[in-house]
Amino acid sequence: MATRSYTSRRELDEHTFHPAVALLVPVAFIILQALLPKPFPKLAILDLPLIATIFFAVSRRNPIAGTFTGMVIGLLQDVLTNQYIGINGITKSIIGYTAASIGFKVDVDNLSTRSLMCFAFSLAQSGLLYLIQNHLLGHLGVPVLWLHELIRAVVNTLVAIPIFFLLDRTRSDE
Amino acid sequence: MESFFVRFRNALVLVTVLLLQTILLAVQVRDLRGPSQPDGRKVTLLRSWAVAAVAPFERSTGFIGRTVRGGWANYIDLRHTRQQNSDLEKEVARLRLEQAQFAEDAIQGRRLQALLDFRRQYVTSTVAAQVIGTSGVDSSRVLLIDKGADYGLKPDMAVITPDGIVGKLRDVFPHTAQVLEIDDPSSGAGVILASTRIRAIIHGGPDGKVQIGNLTADSRIKPGEIVLTSGGDQVFPRGLKVGTIESLAPDKDRQLYSLINIKPAVNLSQLEEVLIITATQADLSAQAQQDLAQGEASGEQIKADAKRAADLAAERLPSLTPPPNADGTPAVDPAAAKPGEPPKPVTIVPRTTPVLHPDRYSPGQTPPASTLTPGGQNSNPARATFVPDSSTDSSATAPAPTPRKKPVTPSPSTPPGTPKEPQR
Numbered sequence: 265m266a267t268r269s270y271t272s273r274r275e276l277d278e279h280t281f282h283p284a285v286a287l288l289v290p291v292a293f294i295i296l297q298a299l300l301p302k303p304f305p306k307l308a309i310l311d312l313p314l315i316a317t318i319f320f321a322v323s324r325r326n327p328i329a330g331t332f333t334g335m336v337i338g339l340l341q342d343v344l345t346n347q348y349i350g351i352n353g354i355t356k357s358i359i360g361y362t363a364a365s366i367g368f369k370v371d372v373d374n375l376s377t378r379s380l381m382c383f384a385f386s387l388a389q390s391g392l393l394y395l396i397q398n399h400l401l402g403h404l405g406v407p408v409l410w411l412h413e414l415i416r417a418v419v420n421t422l423v424a425i426p427i428f429f430l431l432d433r434t435r436s437d438e
Numbered sequence: 439m440e441s442f443f444v445r446f447r448n449a450l451v452l453v454t455v456l457l458l459q460t461i462l463l464a465v466q467v468r469d470l471r472g473p474s475q476p477d478g479r480k481v482t483l484l485r486s487w488a489v490a491a492v493a494p495f496e497r498s499t500g501f502i503g504r505t506v507r508g509g510w511a512n513y514i515d516l517r518h519t520r521q522q523n524s525d526l527e528k529e530v531a532r533l534r535l536e537q538a539q540f541a542e543d544a545i546q547g548r549r550l551q552a553l554l555d556f557r558r559q560y561v562t563s564t565v566a567a568q569v570i571g572t573s574g575v576d577s578s579r580v581l582l583i584d585k586g587a588d589y590g591l592k593p594d595m596a597v598i599t600p601d602g603i604v605g606k607l608r609d610v611f612p613h614t615a616q617v618l619e620i621d622d623p624s625s626g627a628g629v630i631l632a633s634t635r636i637r638a639i640i641h642g643g644p645d646g647k648v649q650i651g652n653l654t655a656d657s658r659i660k661p662g663e664i665v666l667t668s669g670g671d672q673v674f675p676r677g678l679k680v681g682t683i684e685s686l687a688p689d690k691d692r693q694l695y696s697l698i699n700i701k702p703a704v705n706l707s708q709l710e711e712v713l714i715i716t717a718t719q720a721d722l723s724a725q726a727q728q729d730l731a732q733g734e735a736s737g738e739q740i741k742a743d744a745k746r747a748a749d750l751a752a753e754r755l756p757s758l759t760p761p762p763n764a765d766g767t768p769a770v771d772p773a774a775a776k777p778g779e780p781p782k783p784v785t786i787v788p789r790t791t792p793v794l795h796p797d798r799y800s801p802g803q804t805p806p807a808s809t810l811t812p813g814g815q816n817s818n819p820a821r822a823t824f825v826p827d828s829s830t831d832s833s834a835t836a837p838a839p840t841p842r843k844k845p846v847t848p849s850p851s852t853p854p855g856t857p858k859e860p861q862r
Contacts, residue, residue, distance in 0.1 A: 295492055295495045295496070299495075299499055299571055301572045301574065328451045332455070345575050349462060349481060350459040354459045354460065
């Protein structure tokens with residue numbers, strides 16, 4: 265049986281995933297995100313790709329991996345919309361990088377920390393999207409419904425907690 | 439220098455990734471195509487690959503969902519089918535009557551359009567498609583349908599349902615296509631308010647509502663007014679239903695303008711099937727012309743039935759129409775005829791009050807007092823009829839009794855237009 269030695273807390277907390285899981289889970293989440301609002305229109309408020317980005321970034325604790333994971337997921341999300349390709353890519357790259365960086369410093373396996381992170385990242389994504397739309401693309405006058413974004417953050421947090429627990433079981437290092 | 443790259447490796451990777459994506463955005467924005475327009479060739483290729491990867495899953499999921507729903511709806515949940523069938527038959531009968539009534543209006547409208555040289559586009563062919571997915575982002579109101587270029591679909595074709603408009607095609611791939619719904623912030627359509635005939639442009643709001651934002655405050659615009667397509671955008675044919683005005687409020691950002699929220703006629707969030715208009719033409723299609731002719735024939739039939747019913751009712755009721763002349767020509771009013779003009783047939787006869795009792799007081803009708811015998815029998819037939827005696831035969835004492843209930847009709851020799859001398 266292979267043994268593994270840990271030399272730091274970072275190595276202790278770093279998790280790896282089977283490539284199939286790392287590939288299929290984000291794709292499945294993107295497809296689900298495209299499918300669910302059709303029978304259940306209210307579920308358009310969910311952002312499953314964001315949850316996947318946060319989970320993999322936090323679990324790997326590697327900012328570069330988090331950046332690329334966020335970029336790929338965001339770009340895939342963009343190509344299914346009518347928006348410019350890169351809007352979600354930029355947003356989720358930043359989210360992935362930040363989530364992985366925070367993973368160094370706090371215990372991200374804690375339920376409260378996870379909830380707080382999901383809530384904060386969901387709001388941060390809304391703010392980043394607003395900045396990109398209004399200032400980078402120049403679509404001035406696109407308002408942000410902050411109450412709606414707040415509700416979105418709460419809903420995403422509530423959905424993310426059980427998903428995180430399920431995805432924890434897909435770690436290959438346990 | 440090497441230590442700089444090693445030390446800030448993570449941040450440099452992030453900056454590089456962001457920079458690359460910003461350049462990607464800039465390339466797309468440079469094309470001057472808005473989000474409502476189809477992408478450029480390279481971007482379309484990217485989307486085509488992604489959609490081709492996702493579409494099979496969406497197609498299969500949609501197929502499973504439809505099969506389950508169809509099995510439930512067609513084989514299990516048939517409890518109220520008989521009642522529904524009966525209701526629908528009544529509905530069809532009612533609609534047939536409506537169709538007959540509308541056919542006449544349609545024919546008249548087309549005649550007027552021809553007089554004004556007005557060209558209207560009629561929908562001649564459509565392609566039905568299943569909705570298999572969405573964009574998954576609530577700020578992007580885009581649907582994915584299971585028909586594409588292989589069915590002759592092209593960008594900017596109108597997408598409708600029998601209830602109203604849905605949107606237009608954006609990107610068309612070989613086997614699938616993107617539909618940009620009318621509630622997307624980047625969409626737009628020319629509309630006209632049905633009763634006030636005010637033209638406007640609709641677009642999607644940030645909260646997913648369909649809005650009109652280019653109208654100034656107008657007291658004529660009221661909630662509940664129907665909004666139709668105007669045909670001015672060259673995408674939607676004229677006269678399709680868009681929705682109804684839900685609310686009006688002053689636009690906070692632009693004074694003088696109103697923000698009019700529209701409730702779409704179509705439930706945009708739960709669409710299963712849509713129709714894509716692939717062709718229009720200036721004349722009605724053969725099928726539509728046949729329907730119109732059928733409606734016209736039904737209208738004639740209804741009018742004939744109504745006339746027959748009116749004739750029957752007229753036969754049973756007292757007539758006010760003067761009887762025709764002996765030669766069969768209708769009675770005319772000589773007084774109304776002007777010299778040099780042919781006499782007009784009389785259509786209205788003045789109503790005369792029926793005689794309630796015989797004339798007893800007209801001069802010359804009352805017998806002189808010398809001829810009267812006190813307590814003697816009155817020889818005046820008029821008085822005789824006035825004093826009825828149940829024991830005596832009235833026919834014997836009243837030689838020419840006038841029927842009291844029958845209305846008086848003027849004789850042909852009497853000018854019908856002249857009012858009768860009032861009787862005291």
